[in-house]
Amino acid sequence: MLFDLHTHCKINEFDGIVNCTFDDDFSLFPRFSLGIHPWDVDEHWEEKYAMLVGLLKNPPVGSFHDRLCAIGEIGMDKLRGGDMKIQEICFMNQLALADSYQLPVIIHAVKTINEVVTCLSRFQLSKQVVFHGFRGKPEQAAFLLSKGYYLSFGPKFNPESLRLAYQSDRMFLETDDSGMSIADVYSLAANSLSISPTDISVPGIFTS
Numbered sequence: 199m200l201f202d203l204h205t206h207c208k209i210n211e212f213d214g215i216v217n218c219t220f221d222d223d224f225s226l227f228p229r230f231s232l233g234i235h236p237w238d239v240d241e242h243w244e245e246k247y248a249m250l251v252g253l254l255k256n257p258p259v260g261s262f263h264d265r266l267c268a269i270g271e272i273g274m275d276k277l278r279g280g281d282m283k284i285q286e287i288c289f290m291n292q293l294a295l296a297d298s299y300q301l302p303v304i305i306h307a308v309k310t311i312n313e314v315v316t317c318l319s320r321f322q323l324s325k326q327v328v329f330h331g332f333r334g335k336p337e338q339a340a341f342l343l344s345k346g347y348y349l350s351f352g353p354k355f356n357p358e359s360l361r362l363a364y365q366s367d368r369m370f371l372e373t374d375d376s377g378m379s380i381a382d383v384y385s386l387a388a389n390s391l392s393i394s395p396t397d398i399s400v401p402g403i404f405t406s
C-alpha cells in the first residue's frame with residue numbers, strides 16, 4: 199500500500215501524513231504532523247511555540263492526539279529561514295516537546311545535518327526520527343542510518359542513499375510540495391532499486 203510520509207497537499211487520496219499549519223482544520227486529516235517550520239522561525243517564534251504547546255495541552259475536540267503522528271516538519275536550514283541561533287533554540291524546544299509527548303519528529307535539515315544531529319543527541323527521544331526530503335550522499339545516509347534514524351525520499355534523491363535506506367528497512371517515500379503523485383514517487387524509487395513498485399514496503403511505525 200502506498201504511504202506518503204510527508205505532504206503539503208491537503209487533498210490526498212492516499213494514506214500518509216499531511217503537514218498541517220496552525221490555521222488548518224485538523225479534523226480533516228486522519229494523520230498529520232504539526233510544528234514550526236525552520237522557514238517560519240522569526241522573532242515571533244515564541245508565540246507560535248505557545249500555540250503548539252496550547253494545542254498539545256488542550257487539544258481541539260476530535261481525536262487530535264490519535265491523529266497527530268509527529269512534530270514536524272522542524273529542523274534547521276542554512277539557506278532559508280531566520281537567524282541560525284534562533285532556529286536552533288526553536289528546534290530544541292520542539293524536540294523537548296516531542297520528547298515529553300512521546301511523538302516522532304519529521305526533520306527538515308538543509309546544510310545543517312551536523313547541527314541537527316547534535317541537537318537530537320541532547321535528547322533520549324523515545325520515538326522515531328525521520329529526515330524528510332533526503333537528498334544527501336551515501337556517506338551522510340549511512341551516518342544517519344547508523345544512528346537509527348529513518349530517511350524519507352521525494353522525487354529527487356541520490357540512488358545509492360535510497361538503496362542504503364531501503365536495505366536498512368528505514369526508507370520512506372514522500373511527495374512534499376512537489377505536486378507529483380505518491381504513485382509516481384514509488385515508481386521512481388522502484389526503478390532505481392530495480393524492483394516493482396508493488397514490492398516496496400515502508401516501515402510500519404505510523405500505520406501499525
Ligand SMILES: [Zn+2]
Binds near residue numbers: 206271
Ligand atoms: Zn515539507
